[in-house]
Every structure is written in structure tokens, then in C-alpha cells.
Amino acid sequence: MPTGGDSEAPAAELVGITKRFGPVVANDGIDLAIRRGEIHGVVGENGAGKSTLMSILYGLRRPDSGHVLRNGTRVRLRSPAEAIGHGLGMVHQRFRLFPDLTVAENIVIGAEPTRRGVVDLAAAGREIERLGEVFGLYVDPASRAGRLPVGVRQRVEILKALYREAEVLILDEPTAVLTPGEAARLFDVLKTVTRTGTSVVLVTHKLSEVLTATDRVTVLRRGRVTGRFVTAETTADELVIAMIGRSLGPPRRPAAPDGEPDGTPAGRPYALEVDGLTVLDRDGVPRLSDVSFGVRPGEIVGIAGVAGSGQRELIDTVTGLRPPGSATSGGVLLSGRPVRRGREPAIAYVPEDRHGRATAATMSLAENLVMGDHRTPALRGRAGLSAAAVRERARTLVERFAIRAASVGDPISALSGGNAQKAVLARELSRGTPVIVVEEPTQGVDVGAQEQIHGLLSEARAAGQAVLLQSSELSELRALADRILVMFEGRVVAELAGDEATEERLGAAMTGATATPGQAAPAAETESSATAREQGPADAKGTTR
Amino acid sequence: MSAVRLGSLARGRAAALGPLGRSAPAVLAVAGALVVTTLVMLVVGVDPSDAYPALIRGAVADGNLEYTIGAFVPTLGMALAFAIPLRTGEFNLGGDGQMALGGVAAAALALRVPLPPGVAVALPLVVAALTGAVVAGISAPLHTRFGIPAIVTTLLVSTPAVALSSYLVRFPLAEPRTGIAETPLLPDAAHLPAIGASGYVTIGLPLILLLTAGWIYVDRRTVAGYEIRATGANREFARYGGVRVDRLAVVTMAGGGAFAGLVGGLIVLGPPFRFVDGALTAPGYTFTAIAAVLLATGRPIAVPFTVALMTILQVGGEGMERDAGVPSQLTQVIQGLVIVIVAALATTRVLRERRARRAQEIDVGEANA
Numbered sequence: 001m002p003t004g005g006d007s008e009a010p011a012a013e014l015v016g017i018t019k020r021f022g023p024v025v026a027n028d029g030i031d032l033a034i035r036r037g038e039i040h041g042v043v044g045e046n047g048a049g050k051s052t053l054m055s056i057l058y059g060l061r062r063p064d065s066g067h068v069l070r071n072g073t074r075v076r077l078r079s080p081a082e083a084i085g086h087g088l089g090m091v092h093q094r095f096r097l098f099p100d101l102t103v104a105e106n107i108v109i110g111a112e113p114t115r116r117g118v119v120d121l122a123a124a125g126r127e128i129e130r131l132g133e134v135f136g137l138y139v140d141p142a143s144r145a146g147r148l149p150v151g152v153r154q155r156v157e158i159l160k161a162l163y164r165e166a167e168v169l170i171l172d173e174p175t176a177v178l179t180p181g182e183a184a185r186l187f188d189v190l191k192t193v194t195r196t197g198t199s200v201v202l203v204t205h206k207l208s209e210v211l212t213a214t215d216r217v218t219v220l221r222r223g224r225v226t227g228r229f230v231t232a233e234t235t236a237d238e239l240v241i242a243m244i245g246r247s248l249g250p251p252r253r254p255a256a257p258d259g260e261p262d263g264t265p266a267g268r269p270y271a272l273e274v275d276g277l278t279v280l281d282r283d284g285v286p287r288l289s290d291v292s293f294g295v296r297p298g299e300i301v302g303i304a305g306v307a308g309s310g311q312r313e314l315i316d317t318v319t320g321l322r323p324p325g326s327a328t329s330g331g332v333l334l335s336g337r338p339v340r341r342g343r344e345p346a347i348a349y350v351p352e353d354r355h356g357r358a359t360a361a362t363m364s365l366a367e368n369l370v371m372g373d374h375r376t377p378a379l380r381g382r383a384g385l386s387a388a389a390v391r392e393r394a395r396t397l398v399e400r401f402a403i404r405a406a407s408v409g410d411p412i413s414a415l416s417g418g419n420a421q422k423a424v425l426a427r428e429l430s431r432g433t434p435v436i437v438v439e440e441p442t443q444g445v446d447v448g449a450q451e452q453i454h455g456l457l458s459e460a461r462a463a464g465q466a467v468l469l470q471s472s473e474l475s476e477l478r479a480l481a482d483r484i485l486v487m488f489e490g491r492v493v494a495e496l497a498g499d500e501a502t503e504e505r506l507g508a509a510m511t512g513a514t515a516t517p518g519q520a521a522p523a524a525e526t527e528s529s530a531t532a533r534e535q536g537p538a539d540a541k542g543t544t545r
Numbered sequence: 546m547s548a549v550r551l552g553s554l555a556r557g558r559a560a561a562l563g564p565l566g567r568s569a570p571a572v573l574a575v576a577g578a579l580v581v582t583t584l585v586m587l588v589v590g591v592d593p594s595d596a597y598p599a600l601i602r603g604a605v606a607d608g609n610l611e612y613t614i615g616a617f618v619p620t621l622g623m624a625l626a627f628a629i630p631l632r633t634g635e636f637n638l639g640g641d642g643q644m645a646l647g648g649v650a651a652a653a654l655a656l657r658v659p660l661p662p663g664v665a666v667a668l669p670l671v672v673a674a675l676t677g678a679v680v681a682g683i684s685a686p687l688h689t690r691f692g693i694p695a696i697v698t699t700l701l702v703s704t705p706a707v708a709l710s711s712y713l714v715r716f717p718l719a720e721p722r723t724g725i726a727e728t729p730l731l732p733d734a735a736h737l738p739a740i741g742a743s744g745y746v747t748i749g750l751p752l753i754l755l756l757t758a759g760w761i762y763v764d765r766r767t768v769a770g771y772e773i774r775a776t777g778a779n780r781e782f783a784r785y786g787g788v789r790v791d792r793l794a795v796v797t798m799a800g801g802g803a804f805a806g807l808v809g810g811l812i813v814l815g816p817p818f819r820f821v822d823g824a825l826t827a828p829g830y831t832f833t834a835i836a837a838v839l840l841a842t843g844r845p846i847a848v849p850f851t852v853a854l855m856t857i858l859q860v861g862g863e864g865m866e867r868d869a870g871v872p873s874q875l876t877q878v879i880q881g882l883v884i885v886i887v888a889a890l891a892t893t894r895v896l897r898e899r900r901a902r903r904a905q906e907i908d909v910g911e912a913n914a
Contacts, residue, residue, distance in 0.1 A: 321785060343787035357785045360778035367771070371786035374771050384767030 009072030011036045011199040012057065012088070012168045017066035019052055026052040027063070028223040034168060039190055039200040041214035041231070043207070044243055045446070049223040050203050054170055057201075058090045059083035070168075089166025091157045093173050099146025104128055106145050107160045131162055136192040150307065151182035155189065162193070169193065170201045175209060176472065179306050180507030187213040207236050207243075219243055269335070270294035271466035272318070272347075272435045276330035279313045279322070279490075287313040289490045290330070295466040297434065300457065302481030302498070303470040306510050310490035311439075311470050318468070319437055320344040334435060345372070348428035352439035352470070354417070358424045361413040365405050366394035368412045369427050401426035402452070418449030425456055436460055439470045454480060474506050486510055570890045571840050571851065578882035582875065595869045600876070603864010604857040608743060613860040615745035615815075616828065618753050620859075621852045622808035623834035625760060626677075629801040630695070631843050632764065633776040633794055635688070639699030640805045640831035642706025643680045647673035647806025648813040649710045652728050652820040653718055655735035655813075665734035670810040677806015678799040680706055685795040695798065707826060714822045726822035737814045749811040754849075756804070761845045773797060805831075833859060836884050855880060 010033040019027040026049045034040045044050045055061045057068060059077035067074055070086050077083045080090070097106045108124040115123070125141040132138045137155050139148075145156060154174060161169055171190075175183040190200050190213065202214055210217055211231060219227035219242035227242030272295040279288035288310045295301045303311055316322045318332050320343045332339045334346055343349075351357040359368050370379060370390050379389045394408040403422045405415055412420055421441070429436065438457065442450040457480060461467055471477050477484050477498075484501045486494040486509035494509035586593045604613050623640050630637045637643075651669035654660075660668060684698035711726070720729040737747035764770040776783040776790050784790050808830070813820045837855040841847035862876030 342789060343785060345787060349785070351785065353781075356779070357781045360775055360782040362778045363775065367775070371775060371782065374768055374786075381766075384763075384769075385771050387766070 010034055010069070011071060012201075013069040013072075014053065014057060015067055015069060017053060017056055017063045017068075019049075019056060019061065019063050025223050027056070027066075029066070030220070030223070030225055032218055032225070034199045034201055035216075036167075036199055037194045037197045038215040039194055039202055039213055041210040041217040042201060042203045042220065043205060043210050043217060043239065044220035045205060048220040048243075050220050051172065053220070054090070054172060054201070054203055057083070058088060058170060084164050084166070087165060087167040088170065089161025089164060089168070090170040091154065091161060091172065091174060093176055095153050095157055097145040097153055097156060099144065101145060102142050103139050103145055103148070103156050103159075104141035106156055107141075107163050111164060127163065128159060131159055134196065135159075135162060135189065137162075137189055149182075150177045151179070151185065154178070154186065158189070158193070162198070166198070168199045168201065170203065172203045173205070174202070175204070175206065177307055179510045180503060181511050183209070207239055210239065211236060221245065268296045268298070270333075271297045271335055272468060273333040273336075274314070274318065274330075275333065277314070277317060277332065278329045279310075279317055280327045281313075282325040284327075287326075287490050288317070291487075291490075291492050292330075293485055293492060293495070295435070295468050297464045297466050298461055299483070300461050300467040300469055300481045302477035302484040303468065303487060304472075304474065304477055304484050304501075304506055304510060305487035307472065309487040309510075311487055313490070314487070315349075315437055315439060315468075315470060318344075319347055319349045343372070346433050346435065348431050348433045348436045350421075350424055350428050350436075350438045350441055352443065354420060354424065354444075359412050359420060362411055364409050365398075365403075365412045365415065365423060366390050366408040369394045369397050369408070369423060371427065373427075373431070397423070397426040397430055400430070401456075416446075418445035421445050421453065422449060425453060429456060429460060432465075434466060436465050436467045437470075438467065440472065441469070442471075442473065442476060474501075474503055477501070477506075568847070570842065570887060571847070573890065574840065574883045574886035575854070577886045578879050581882050582879045585875070585878065586871070591869065591871050596865055596871045596875075599867075599869035599871070600858070600861040600865040602861075602868065604861030606864070609860065609864060611741060611743040611745040613856055614750060616830075616860050617853060617856045618747075618749045619808045619812055619828075619830045620834050620837065620856050621753050621757060621849060622804050622811065623830045624838050624848050624852045625757060626681075626801040626805035626808070626831075627835050628838045628841075628843060628845065628848055629760065629804065630681075630794075630798045631777070631838065632773045632845075633790075633797045634780060635794055635798055636694075636696035637681060637684075637699050637798060637801045637805075638696055638835070639681060639684060639701075639703035639706070639802075640834070641826045642703030642710075643677035643802040643805035644809040644812075644831065645707045645710035645825050646680050646809070647677040648809030648820050648825050649713050649718070650676040650806070651810035652731065652813045653713070655731045656718065656728060659732070660734065662734045665732070666737060666814060669735060669814060670807060673810025673813075674803040674807040677809065678803040681802020681805070682795060682799040685798045689791040689794060695794075699798075710820075710825075711822050714820050718820070728820045731814065731818045735814055736818050737811065744816050747811070747815050749815060753811075756807075757845075757849055764845045833880070836880055839887055840883055842887075 012034045014030060014032040017027050017030045017032075018025070028049075030049070030053055032040075032042070032053065042050050042053070052061065056063050057077070059080045059082050062078065068077055069075065070088075075082075075086050077086065077088075083090075098109070101109070104121055104124045107128055108119075108121075112119045113123040113127065114120055128139070128141045135158075137159055139152060139155050139159065145153060148156070154177070158169065158171075169190075174186060178186060187209075190202070194200055202209070204210060211234075214231045217227070217229045217231055217234065217239065218225055219229070219239060221243060226245075227239070229238065229242075274291055274293050277288055277291045278286060281287050291310070291314060293301065303314070305311055313322070313326075317328060318339065320339050320341050322328065322341070334344065339347070355361060360371075367390065370393055373379060373393075374385060374390075379385055379393065381387070381389060391408055397403070398405055398408060401422050403415070403426060404419050405423075412423060415423065421444075425441070436457075441453050441457065445453065454476075457467060457469065469477065469481055478501055481498045481501075484496045484498060484506065485492045486496070486506060488510060494505075496505060496509075583593050586596055603609055623644065626640045626643065627637050651673035654669045654672050655665065680702065681699065684695055684702050687693045687698040688695045714728055715726045718728045719725075720727060737749055740746045740748065740750065762770075764773065772783060772788045772793060775786065776788060776793055780790055783793075809825055812825050833855050834852065837851040838848055840851040840855070858876045858879055862873035865871045865876070866873040
């Protein structure tokens, strides 16, 4: 146990941390003290500076000025290895586990117990079981990491840090990949962990988590501390004001496209129809089982579910990008005709993976903005692709979608995440296709861009486009979607109307709680919710299938 | 607010420097190699002020220039054979096999089929290119169907292809009764028209320059070039955009092979106007060309220049050996150093980017400030 006795000296303290990136001040004289045995929330919007601050605490970045104290003593953290040496541990948003290694191997890697020069896995297993008992983190050391559910993999990451004797545990947006139930279990574990004197820093932008799980909170906005609170004595409103400088208005819901000649979307035929779709992967394992639904023009249908519940396969099949080697049955129809393989041109598609799929980092913004349209006559010059037409198209889109870029000739990697995402949306939405498929549209973008992106999707809906929206932000789904489909283990297990989809109901469905009764239950639910939503009994029929 | 600038500072620095910035690694590599070579000369007691002029004289003085051009043409052709597939991210290391079988095909056609003048030169060259394309094309499905990297398959196909060409030249196509591993002299109609007196410079030079210009045009200005570059920049991005990346990989690999085959044809139809076993692969055009393309970091416009540099080093080395008594192997040292330095710079860049990405990963959202 560290010296210092009682809580006089904080377990970790950041003093006067300033960090600039060029003209941007990411951290501006931040002081943050983490007491022994507390759960300390660090909250703020995307871009508030919390991740930079944590990367400094974990030795990934060095501050321009300011320093770090451990138990009152100044320490130099020039690398994560040094940070670990000083008893700091970090659980990253994306896990760093080797899927083919066992839990024990993953935990001890790089710090293996040895017996006569040979790795002693038995000792490792015993140590992991001991840690599990002390901290209430039970994981079978012999199971393969790749086979574990996400929530358990996260426990392995926590164990990995504790095994390295971390006394200050940093968790960066730990609930992003968890179901609400798993998140609740995580917070129980964290409470147990702190009982031994270990401190936890919980980085998040979700207020509900802060209020349920933390002891104290530090709020950051634009690189500065804008509030320090004892959780038990504060309210959500107070935190919001500290976070964004004003209180939140009522949650926005897209206005139903009223005043349309043909009334509500319910009467229209499906623009996108998925019928009994089953997808088997290379090994013949079903990834998607008998999925059926439809999206009408002027409607946003949301897809919720824990990551890996079949969303990837569903969207890849709908857009025609299903990987070779997989097999399907059932079909995807676009206004009645089957989708084309190798990217369906009549679907605008905004992928979740901005760097891996939606953009080519080394190509210019202009070149990125014409992908998919590059064969159209509008961009043709006398011989081949007209550079002038490409630039012109790019400039038009940059203006129309308010993309902030110095020049359309610069590589797209020079844009901020929010602007790169707007570029992707600009490219896809400008095509005016009848169907739009969007994955995680606001992941890693700042609040201003978020609002704009939501506005664009609402506009598309109002313009009569059919939108399929996959998101792990339940609030986003609830704010935008007319209906929400919940996926679990490759099936659609529930369908809820947007205004009926409470976090609890979605959360329950995401864990498969409603899966057992079969397809009948969700169907029944849909019927009622559709009625509620349309507020007109005449249109209720035919909303569901 | 200043997010754009933050991003460009962090990531777009090389791009911000423009074309000069992109050439910096190449310049650095050549300069570094020359410095080390000079040190080596001093250590072994060679006067650099003798050696370097001798190297330049060996490459460009009097009759030597024509000889240098004679080596430049096949090296540039082989550079395209490597550079075209590289643009989609594929490595063609099988240039030797594609070139050898292309040469054999050209020789066989010229020897066995009487053709009218003009056609007697053009048709063997076309057949040589097609043969090279087919040999290279064989590797592509192994890659796209079975997931074996092209860098492996092209190399694996190359060795038996060279061996096959060797067999064909020694037996079915050999000059009868001589026992020498070479074909008979090709008919006069099949000789490449020479430019100048020496005979080393043929119409192969304008032909290969024209084709290089054509490639640069395709790469910059056409839909195909755009798709090729997009595939090389990010394969999944291209697939997402509707590009048939697997087919494109086959086409560019075959296109590269066509250039290798064409080089084989040009060598065989040039002096000494026959296929001499080993004469195509022995000068090491394939790997000199790969070095040149790597030095050009794959940029089409830079390739002819780096090829010229490498050729001058290669040919000039022999002159240096004659005049200054410096072993010509020293120029291979220079070439080797250039590649080592280019590779080292590329590696450090990748490592730096990886580190930046790691820092950024926990920094999600931060870059959007």
C-alpha cells in the first residue's frame, strides 16, 4: 500500500497541465486531484480535453507545462511503461487483447511469472484467481479471450491493469461497448475495486453514469475545468451547465413530415425491404438469421444492439458489400428489385469506419468526395476524369455542407473528425438516392457537427428518403428514429416506436431478454407501437409486417 | 475552430510541403549513400575526385552514353512492370520470368513465322507483351482466390518461368549443332530499327518513353487511374466506392507483366538479335528497376528520373573500374545504400504514424476540438 496514510496526499494529482496542439489549447492549466479509493468522474463533451488529459496521465503525451504527482511525489511519465511502473493503469476504449490467447496469457503478457526461465502459467492462473476474488472480477483464466463477451473482455483488461499493481485505474469511455446491464455490473466491480484503496478515474460523456457511479466529478469544457462537484450533492442540471455552458432544451424529435400530399409514410410501399435474410460466414456459422423488415420513404428506422449482434452483416448485405465467401438466403429489395453486389449505387451509405472504409486518408478531399460518382458523365472531361470538374464538385459540396477545409486539394486526413464525417455525408447524401444507410453518424465528432449531422438526416427524411440508421448511442436513436429495431445474436428481437423506446426497454431487448418467446412477441409490440405513433387508426394497418 | 489546422499540423505535414517535401526522402537517401560511399573510398584509399568523374565519364562520355541508353530502356520497362501493380498495392517481384518468357515468345515467332517488314518487328513485341501479361496474370487469382500475397506468388512463378525459357532456348529453339544455349540469329526483318550508328539505341527508346508517358497520363487523368490510385490508397475504400478491386488487381498485374514481356521482346529483337540464355536476367534489370521505383516512392512522374540515376550508376561503375581502378561493385554499394536508407526512412515514418495513431486512439474526439 502506498505511503501517505490518509487522504492528505491524493493518489494522483495533475497540477497546472497545459497542452497545446498548434494554435489549439487542448488543456489549459488543468488541476485534477484523485483521492485514494474514490471513483472520480472526468466529464465533458467530445473535444473538451479529457482524453488529452488522460493521455498525459498515462504517459502517452507530455504536457507543455504542469506536472503529475503520485502520493504527493512528483513523477516523470515519459511512456506508458513508466506510468505502469508508477502504479497507473489504463483500460482503453478499444481492447488490446489477443483473441487466440487465453485470459491468463493475455493478462500476464509482458510481465510473465517465470520458473527457471519458463513462463509459469499455473502461477499466473492462481494469481488471476486471487485477484478475481479480491476485486470481485471472476473470469476463467483458461478461456480464449476471443470467445468472451465484450463485458467480460473488459474485465480482463481491468485485471490486466490490476495484475500490474495499478493503484490508479483510468477507464476511457468504458460503457461505449456495453449493454446497460453490463454497464451496471461494471460499476459494481469498480466499487469493489475501490474498497482496497485503488482509485478509479472514469472518463465519460454520459451524465447518468457520472451520477450513479462516481464519488466526485470534475467537468471540463474547452480545455479548462468548469466545475468540481461531490456527486451526492449535485444534479444533472448543474453538470450540464458546467459541461456546455447552458442547460439543455427539450430533446429534439424530428417533426413528422406534415403537409405532405400523400400523408404519413405508412401508406407508401417500402423503399428498402429485407425479407427473410440469413447470412452464413465462411465457416458456415449464421451471422444473421431470418431478418425481415422494411423502410418506407420519409421514415428513419433505427438499428440498436450490442456490437456484434449482426448489424455489420446486415448493413454489408444491404449495401452489396458482403465479403466474398459468405452465403445468404432471403433477399434485399430496393423498390422491388434485388440489390446489386459490390456496392449498390442506389443506396447512399455512410460507414462507421471512417478511416478504414469511408475515406482514403492519403487522397485529397476532392478525390474523396467523388468516389462512387467518378464514373458519371458529369465528371468526365475530354479524355477521362476531368480534374476541373472534380474540384468544382468538391467546392460545391464543401460550401453546401459547410465543411471546413483549407483546400479541396489537401489530403482528407488534414480535416478534423467532424469535418471528415461531414465530407462523407456530403458525398453520400448529395446523390439523392431513395435509400440512405447510416452507421454511427456522430461517432467521434464534436457537438456542433453532431447537431448538423442530425439535421441533415432529418432533412433527408423530410425529403422522402428512406433512412436506415445504426447507432450505439441510444439517445441518438430515440431522437431521430421513427421505429427502432433491436438486434441480438443475428436476429431482430424487438421493434419499438421511437417515442416508446425507453432506455430500459431497449436495454432489455439488447440483452436478448425478449428473444425467447420467438418472433411473435416483437411483432405484437410493433403493432401497438405503430398505432401509438401514427395517432390515426386508419394508418395503423400495414405499418408492420 | 482551428480544428483544420490542428489536423493538418498533426497529419498533413508531408503534404503541406508539396512535391519537394515528397521528394525529400529520395534526395536524402541519395545524398546519404554518396556520403557513405565517399567515406568507403577514402578508407580503401581511392581518391573520390578520380572515382566520381570516372563514374560519370563511364556513363555518358562518347560511346558510353549509347550503352547507358541501351540499359536505360529495359530498366525503365521493368520499372513500369513493378510500378503499375504497386499503384494498387500489389508487388510484382516476378519480372524476370515474365521478361524471359516474353523474350522466348518473341524469338520463337520471329524465327518460325515469316512476316512482312514492319509487322515482323511489331507482332513479336505484341506477343512478348501478351506473354508477360499472362505469366503475371497467373499470380493474380492465387492472390485474390486463395489469399496468397502477390509478393510471394509472382516470385514463385518467376523461377520456373525462367527455367522454362532456358529449356526452350536450349532445346526446341536452339541453334542446331552449335551446343551453345542460344537461338539462331533472327531474320533481318525482325531486327529493331536502330537510332544512331552504334546500334545500341533502337526505336525501343521512343517506344518505352511514349508508353511511360501514356501510363503517367492514365494514372493522373483517367477513371481507371483514379480507381487504381484509390485501390492503392485504401482497398476497402475503393471496394466501398464500387470499384471491382480484385479485377483491377488482375488487370494491373497483367499490365505490369506486359511491360516485362515487352522488355524481353525488345532485348531479343535488339543486338545481338537472338535469345541468349541468361542474357536477359543476368544484368539484373528487374531488381535495379525495383530499387528505382522504391526510390521514386512509386510516383509515376519520378520513375524515369530514378531509373536514369540507377542506370548511370550501374553503367558508370564499369567505366570507373576501367579508369580509376575502383571495383564496379562500389556502385552496387551505392544502390544498396540508397535502398537501405529509403527503407529506413519509410520504417521510421510508419513507426511514427503508429505511435501518433496510438496516442490518438485514446484521444478519440480530441482531434475534433
